[in-house]
Amino acid sequence: MSRFPVLQRRREDSDWETVGYVHAPDREMALGFALHSFFRHGEGVNCAIDDGGEIVTVTDPRDVVAHTDKSYRVSAGYPLGPKRRKAEQRIAELGVRVEGVRPGDDV
């Protein structure tokens, strides 16, 4: 197993940057692992691995982006604002007040 640097282009006009490493027996599997490990949430527009100084990119950039909804994998998939507003509204409807120290208040 060899260690391959994983490269990303965040946008079309961006330069390649290293985003991490994968261990794989060869470049083909390294590229596959790079896709699965680093590029399933639309992180960039292209992906490559560095194989001993040779930059090997994916053959089809469509593989780089996620196609079905997996928003639950990223923090944006958990919108807390609406939940907080709903809780505040319910508290107001109940006519009660939340008292006591909250995390961070006692620092």
Place this chain on the structure above:
Amino acid sequence: MSTVTPVDPAPREAAPRLTNVPAATRPGWTPPDDPRLAFVLSMADDELMIGHRHAHWTGVAPTLEADLAFSSLAQDEIGHAAIWYGVAEELTGQDEDTLAFGRAPAAYRHATLLEAEPGDWAFTLVRQHAYDLFDHLRLDALTDSEDASIVGVLGPILREERLHRAHARAWLSRAVEGSAVGRDRVLAAADQVLGQAGGLFETLPWEEELVKDGTLPLMMGDLREPWIAALREDYDSFGIPEAVDGLDLAGGLGGRQGTHTSVFLPLWQEMTALFRDHPGATW
């Protein structure tokens, strides 16, 4: 010599329970007799089961990279299941959770191969490869369906399935190229998996009717020959053509008709526990 004095364990506090929802009282939802619904549920259930079984490797796969990859594959498959349950929702008015978790075990239409326990790594890879080959052929055939709601969701699923097949092929070829142990384990797994693969092609309820009305461009059994050809081509390239010799697709039947193996009930209980305990809960 030291002695150990048994100590009565401190009484444990009862685990906190959700109190905003009633205890489980709701009976399981039964799908109506509808040909299109039966077909869509068969695809959704296939994807849910394989996704759930793939997820067993999260945290315990042979390498970190394999762990991440299989976790991603599991999420893809469950995402695809959600898409098909979404199509079923249009047909029934039932929400995705009810469709996925609110049915009695006999109402599930997946192939029994997909409910089998993950087994070893070789079993998982061989099953993933066999199923993804089949799924690709099925999806590809459906591009000629006259059902717009089915054709409309194929694009993103097909694009992700390409990655799945590449992943399975890459792993299997390396497993076979390595030591004799790897080759033997893949052959043993192929013997197990391929012997149960007939259920993938099992005739669906009302299948002829679906072909007549154009929902299905062909009978699911018509996918057997192209699947065997694709399988043979891949196993030739892996260097173990004997894995496909004498292939018998008579096994693994029953799932499309709602008859499942003994491992399905505990799987169903695990998957549906939260839904059944707290009907109506949101999170």
